[in-house]
Amino acid sequence: MRHTLARTAALCIVLACAMSIGHPGVQAQQRQDSGQWTTYSGDYNAQRHSSLTQITPANVGRLAVQWIFQSGVSGRFEATPLVVDGIMYLTGPDNYAWALDARTGRQIWRYRRQLPEGLNICCGRVNRGFAINGDRLYMTTLDAHLVALDARTGNVLFDVEIDDHKKSYTATVAPLIVKDKVIVGIAGAEYGIRGFIDAFDANTGKKAWRFWTVPEPGQPGGNTWSGDSWQRGGGSTWVTGAYDPSLNLVYWGTGNPAPDSFGDARLGDNLYTDAVVALDADTGTLRWHYQFTPHDVHDWDAVQVPILADITMNGAPRKVLMTANRNGFFYTLDRANGELLRARPFVRTTWAQEIGRDGKPILLEANRIGPEGTVTCPDVGGGTNWMSPSFNPATGLFYVTTREVCAKFYAFPQQFQPGHLYWGGAVEAIPGEPGYGALRAIDPVSGLVRWEFKYPRPSMGGTLSTASGLVFAGEEDGNVMAFDAASGKNLWRLQTGAGLRSGPMTFMHNGKQYIVVASGGAVIALALQDGR
């Protein structure tokens, strides 16, 4: 079959010109329908739900490997690749990045950032992917910079500091393009940073606004921190959020307060940690917030991807935001004002009896931790974690990889020292109780689990939904799997040989629908062998 990259490149140029008119970010959202994958979660709703229907429950059994890209880089992939006009854009561990021919997996270019020594990185030298705007790619780096690359060459167009890595700031998040801005989050709460969400001008890299996730005294929420604890209060923002163009609101999850476990160092609710914040996309002004875990002592970041959908609740249409939280509860919120509509546990939870009418958890004894240790469920990894959920508007179900694990949590006093781990506690596994994992389908109206598929081990793989009624998921023991979205029946599987830690994605090219997963240091593209 003839295929020229020149044709693809020419198309890129045409589209790039087209995208320079109007709001390219909005176009990026719409282009998901054309078989591209242009942003971390597929579109602004962050549903990770594709309109593509070539691969169906009836034919998914014939899914076969088309190509495998071996990156040659050690470490794990947590990125979702982007695909625009036949080119795949991928980031990997240690801020490597690649452009690949999406049809063959062959490399077009490779980028590697020279990173400084001695970075304080709590949880893996990973990256979650690019954002794309026209012919520009944007990625964050482990030394807390935002880098713009030329999509056709990988050349650096600009490189700006988000914040000082010597203050333990680091970045792993895939940026989000909204209109003419690149929105990024930050990481480093385990080293006592003060978190924020930043927006940069997509053309110049100039800072447009900053929203501090930990307010200072005198600002709204500033009175939820004792003493000067706000200065090192954590609240990282390391997973990409969502955007509602009609409300012009950006929704972003925030991470744990610091220190993680020694809550006495920061008395109060510790706003806006472990929350979702709704920000005006143009100014970064806070419109509303909802805090899932006030005064968290279990490292239950609320950075999970918030999914936006329009659903019917109690007979009325509601614009909702849905999230399965690390604390073990599933939440449905009104995304215009943050009103809590539903909250129900989706895994075993022993720290809170329920979420009260005031939106706050009604705490149980197992929430208190100290030097003697307390067994609490879920564990530090949470009922779920950063792995992407998905939502199918047709089934009305929310698909999420869940973890059924408990742990013994300890808290100890700890003085803050710049550059040093700031946890103030310890976490022990329960001997003889390794726990397990499961893919679960949750009804956001009732909060009830409709079906599940169990995994022997707790997993950290994301999910993908397609309009043909399929859910794709990856698990820790190396399987990528397809399920019937309505029933949960397993329809297909492939053992890839390494745990899957990133979210699957799909795209259409030359009439063929591909499913892409990252496994270990490799990226695998799957399609129907005969293209039908």
Next chain:
Amino acid sequence: MRKLTWWTMAIVIGLAAGVPFAQQPEPTNPVQGNAQAIDQGQQLFRLSCASCHGLNAKGLRGPDLTTGQFVRGGSDSQLFRTVMQGIPGTDMPGAQFSDATPDQVWALIAYLRTLSGPASEEEARGNAQNGETLFWGKATCGQCHMVRGRGGRLGPDLSRIGVTRSRTALIKEIRTPSGSFTDGFWPVTVVSRDGRRIRGVRKNEDPFSLQIMDTNERIQSFDHSDLREVVREKSSLMPDYGADRLTDAELDDVIRYLRSL
């Protein structure tokens, strides 16, 4: 081309002749005794080491680190190497495979130095030679456990058990072996569709398949779809070695032997 100086010539000749020019001194801990580093080391220990060595470092599954005695060597550079590279063939992982920096490992060692005290008198109990005789004889440990190429395969190889288990952990694991199992040794009973039951230890499993070693030491592979049930046993295939099977004195002997491995 630039001329070689006498000095560079000398280096070239020296290297060619295999002459070491300078003995590299063993690195010592740059943060030894530094209060901030010790505090940081304690925090790292609690998060990364306590699950095996205990919150007080007195040993759980892993050995007691407060005795001042380290099997793999107790100098700064030896400890650094052990923490950084782990101990092959044991549960001790290497920090180099995590996000740990060399500075953090030095801080950890600075903390460990604050814990060092005299070796426990408990360690000196028992007679290793008697223990070895019991191991291969009356106690029948060797039926399931291998030591340096001799013995059974169903249980973990114990050739290096002295490096990785404290006396306290060994007592618990011999007297009451059920409760917690090393990966690869979880006891399972596989029930086939026709009701056949096969007992063994789980070598691996994913949502679709299961690999076990049965009690005859055969490796078997199953698809979950072909099985009626997989019973995840709470009890170890190893019996409890209560005082009726092994007196306290005999237990001391066996442990002394194991600690010598």
